[in-house]
Amino acid sequence: MKGLATRAALALALGLALPHPGWSQEAGAGRAVPATAVGPVLRRRASRPPPRSDGPGSDGADSAAGAADTLGQTATPPTLPPGTLDPGNGLSLLANYTGQGAINPVGGLRQGAAYAGQLVLGIDGDLQRLAGIEGGAFHVAVTNRHGRSLSNDVIGNNTSVQEIYGGGQTTRLTLLSYQQKLFDNRLDVEVGRLVANISFLNSPFYCNFQSNSACGNPTFVFKTSNFTFWPVSSWGAHARAWLTDTTFFHVGAYEVNPRHQQPGDNGLDFSLEGATGAIVPFELGYTTTFANDVLPRNYGIGGWYDASDYADPVRDVTGQPAVLTGLPAMTRFGRSGVYARFDQMVWRPDPKAIQGLTLFGVAMAGTSGRLVEDHFLEIGALQTGTFAGRPFDTVGFVINTQAFGRLALSNIALAQGTLGLFRKIPTQQVMMELNYGIQVNPAIRLTPNLQYIVDPDQTRFPFYRKTIPDAFVVGAKLSIDLFTLAGLARGRGSR
Numbered sequence: 001m002k003g004l005a006t007r008a009a010l011a012l013a014l015g016l017a018l019p020h021p022g023w024s025q026e027a028g029a030g031r032a033v034p035a036t037a038v039g040p041v042l043r044r045r046a047s048r049p050p051p052r053s054d055g056p057g058s059d060g061a062d063s064a065a066g067a068a069d070t071l072g073q074t075a076t077p078p079t080l081p082p083g084t085l086d087p088g089n090g091l092s093l094l095a096n097y098t099g100q101g102a103i104n105p106v107g108g109l110r111q112g113a114a115y116a117g118q119l120v121l122g123i124d125g126d127l128q129r130l131a132g133i134e135g136g137a138f139h140v141a142v143t144n145r146h147g148r149s150l151s152n153d154v155i156g157n158n159t160s161v162q163e164i165y166g167g168g169q170t171t172r173l174t175l176l177s178y179q180q181k182l183f184d185n186r187l188d189v190e191v192g193r194l195v196a197n198i199s200f201l202n203s204p205f206y207c208n209f210q211s212n213s214a215c216g217n218p219t220f221v222f223k224t225s226n227f228t229f230w231p232v233s234s235w236g237a238h239a240r241a242w243l244t245d246t247t248f249f250h251v252g253a254y255e256v257n258p259r260h261q262q263p264g265d266n267g268l269d270f271s272l273e274g275a276t277g278a279i280v281p282f283e284l285g286y287t288t289t290f291a292n293d294v295l296p297r298n299y300g301i302g303g304w305y306d307a308s309d310y311a312d313p314v315r316d317v318t319g320q321p322a323v324l325t326g327l328p329a330m331t332r333f334g335r336s337g338v339y340a341r342f343d344q345m346v347w348r349p350d351p352k353a354i355q356g357l358t359l360f361g362v363a364m365a366g367t368s369g370r371l372v373e374d375h376f377l378e379i380g381a382l383q384t385g386t387f388a389g390r391p392f393d394t395v396g397f398v399i400n401t402q403a404f405g406r407l408a409l410s411n412i413a414l415a416q417g418t419l420g421l422f423r424k425i426p427t428q429q430v431m432m433e434l435n436y437g438i439q440v441n442p443a444i445r446l447t448p449n450l451q452y453i454v455d456p457d458q459t460r461f462p463f464y465r466k467t468i469p470d471a472f473v474v475g476a477k478l479s480i481d482l483f484t485l486a487g488l489a490r491g492r493g494s495r
Contacts, residue, residue: 081094082484083095083443083481083482083483083484083491084483085488085489089129089130090127090128090129090130091123091124091125091126091130092124093122093123093483094120094121094123094483095121095122095482096480096481097118097478097479097480098117098120098477098478098479098480099115099477100117100162100164100165100210100475100478101162101476102150102474102476103474104471104473104474106469106470106472107453107469107470108154108157109154109155109461109464110154111154112150112154113150114147114149114153114154114162115148116145116147116149116162117164118144118146118231120143120174121142121143122141123139123140124138124140125137125139135180135181135182135185136179137178138177138178139179139192140173142173143172143174143230145164145165145169145170145231147162147169149162150162152165155468156458156461156464157429157457157458157471158460159212159213159429159431160211161451161473163207163209163211163214163215163216166229167231167232167261168262168265170263170264170265172233172265172266173233173267173268174195174230174231174232176192176193176233177190178191178192186241186242187241188241189239190237190238191236191237192235192236193233193234194233194235194236194254195228195231195233195236196228196229196236197221197228197229197230198230199238200238200250200252200302201217201218201227201281201283201302201339201341202217203298203341205343205360208435208437209380209396209398209433209449210449210451210475211451214400214433216230218341218362219400219402220373220375221339223371223373224335224369224371224372225304225310225336226256226277226308227279227304227306228255228256231267232260233267235254235255235270236254237253238253238281239252246286246288246292247285247286248285249284249285250284251280251281251282251283252280252281253279254278254279254281255278256276256277256278256279256306256308257274257275257276259274277306277307277309278308279306279308280306281303281304282302283300283301284300284301285301287299290354294348294351295345295348296345297342299341299342300339300340300341300342301339301340302339303337303338303367304337305334305335306335306336307334308334309331309332309333310333310335310369311332312370313370313371313372313407313408314370314410314411316328316330317329321410323411324414324415335366335371336366337366337367339363340363341360341363342359342360342361343359343360345357346359353385353391354391355391356384357382357383357384358382359380360380360381361378361379361380362377362378362400363375363376363377366405370407371405372404372405373402373405374403374406375403376401376402376403377400378398378399378400379398379400380397380398380399381397381398382395383395383396386436390439392439392492393439394436395436396436397433397434398432398433400432401431402429404426404429404459408457409425409427411462412462413425415462416462416463418463419463419465425458426455426457429453429456429457431451431454432452433449433451434449435447439492439493441491441493442491442493443484443485444480444481445479445480445492446476447477447478448476449475449477450473450475451471451473451475452470452471452472453471454470455468456468456470
């Protein structure tokens, strides 16, 4: 969540269910757009088509609509952005609601239930149509988050089973940016109040899931850096340069400012007061879309340098174990990490349709700094189109493991030692989810899901006297395109 000389915040909790990022899910609050040769939100702003389509590499974060879709929405057919109201004057309006409920009948610290929700209102402006600025656009998004977290309240682990929770349960300005495409769309630059996670380390597949371990980004980056996340924005900028029609280099810089993450923050404080540095993510990627590949794919290698302050995971201001003294943590500076990720469609029964099976995966590791996790591994699959007459339904499965670092484990061991306990402490947390996405109608999508957590991490409860029992979670995610529901916009499967 850092970038630039000061900071820029950006986070997502998007969810979409496209068969491949190549289907730019044009309009969702966060990213992802499904148009045969379109990338990020909004329709193509140039008067003529570019030499290549902005595909999976762009992750749909090009607009308020794209951002919202990546943060909790679902599959989109190859047409205009689903749920987007287009008055025909250069403005596109978005309004959608995502709700996520979860209960844990087994495991955790105790049993319970929780519900969290998010309302997103967005505006995308095509400046070619509004003011004659070729390749120019602006994006605005306001969010309201509300509800409770099952993980926080009763399971005890610190990776939520409801990705829509977090960033302050309040109303805030989440996106306010200017975007400019240059050199025949070969260079795409965006600046303003942003969040890093809707532009980097994101995929249209991740938020088909409710678990925050996968949606909207692999959780490792947030545990080991100040990577900015939806809906907490800050000053930032990012640029993607297309080296060829399928290869790109993407780099950004986002302000890191802990003040923006405080409860009640409304996103309207544009000052740099409280900034502690910046985070710089980067990626070299290869991507294709349905427009230029029978089996679209997206491969990327990248990383980040977090040039900002962070709290030492073990030592307090005096150099002693903070878990024992209760004193504030020592301030450290600078962390970094690397990753490799992919998504690859492997089966497509009809070369003229978007339905098919896609596999995806991520591997991440830290390279410097005092980190609480060593590495993160994830593998998943998404089948779009299930039964006859259900072309936009999906079946998804994802499993990932978070390997705890020596520092995190030492905190628990020290705390247990004061209780006279010297038990074996689990070294990794495994989270998995199986779900079925139901496109109820063009406006409404319901995704019931089953989640299982093996060895829920105990980092928030180092004095808990035993290993937190494995947790079984029953969840459901509801996504509603409000303009489609009101009959003002087309949705998924609209005729």
